[in-house]
Amino acid sequence: MAALPELLVVDNDFGGDPDGLVALAHILLRCGPDATVLVTSSPLDPGLAKAAGADPATTASRGTELAEELLELMGIDDVRVMTGAEAPGTGAWQVSAAAREIVETSARCERTTILCGGPLTNIAAALRLDPALAVRAALVWVGGTLAEADRGEYNSDTDAASVAEVMASGMPLVRIPCEEYAQMTVAVDAVKNELAAASPVGSWLAERLLDVPSFVQLGSTLTLGDSVLVPFVPGPGMAGIVADSGTVIHNRIASAALWEDLLEQLKVAR
Known part of the structure; x- marks a missing residue:
């Protein structure tokens, strides 16, 4: 059987901040027909989940x-969603269905790109199952700060042990620190009026974004931090980013251009 040309893994803590769902929708809208896409779900920090x-x-x-x-709302039925570990860490209980699927599917593909907007729990588990994944896959990760890859930011601090394992594996890595993703802001009024009106998918995403926990005070803007992953997916209408392994992305992603591209893609697909 001939190898599939490309696997795109989208790994995120979709049960947390809904910016991960916005990024997922945008990525799927931009994916070409030749890409095999696998979606994997990672855990939240237990303290944050409880709060x-x-x-x-x-x-x-x-x-x-x-x-x-x-995916159902978008009419997509050929993308698998696999549940990852329910807690951060590097024990045997973190080796989940998501980790196994990453390993098994990537072994059938010529190239694998992993876009991770959450803790690296599932990626570290997949590497423990198959260390050769570090050779055949490249990782784009939203994590760390400009100064430190393994601390000082939610994704890195939630599962520092998994960060250390992934870094030690030698897997090619492009990193997007908090100083970059914190710039991905959008007006709440734009979410209410532009996103909600773009399509049924846009309306669903707007509802998720505006449904904040009781301890969060909704201000005039929202941060769509995980959308920094979108430019790494080739697609129409917006210049992508090709970055060498070891690159730390800073001041290279335009928030306004991402927002306009999302709205356009939703309107075209409606």
Whole structure:
């Protein structure tokens, strides 16, 4: 059997901040027909989950449910969504269905790109299952700060042990630190008026973005941090980013251009 040309893995804590769902929708809208896409769901920090009123033991499962709901709304039935570990860490219990699927599917593809907008729990587990994944896959990760890859930011701090494992593996890495993704802001009024009106998918995404936990005060803007992953997916209408391994992305992604491209892609696909 001939190898599939390309696997795109989209790994994120979809059960947490809904910016991951916005990024997932945008990525799927931009994917070409030759790409095989696998979506994997990772856990939230247990303390954050508890503060948000979620069950800390089922945040990855909840992320899978939301991703599947989005795919159904988009009319996509050929993308698998796999549940990852329900807790951060590098123990045997982190080797999940998501980690196994990453390994098995990537082995059938000529190239694998992993876009990770959350903790590296599932990626580290996949590497423990198959260290050769570090040779055949490249990782784009939203994590760390400009100064430190392994600390000082939510994704890195939630699972520092997995960050250390992935870094030690030698897997080619492009990193997008918090100083970059914090610039991805959009007006709440634009979410209410532009995103909600773009399409049924846009309306669903707007509802998720505006449904904030009780401890969050909704201001005039929202941060769509995980959308920094979108330019790494080739697609129409917006210049992509090709970055060498070891690159730290800073001041290279235009928030306004991303927003306009998302709205345009939603309108075309409606």
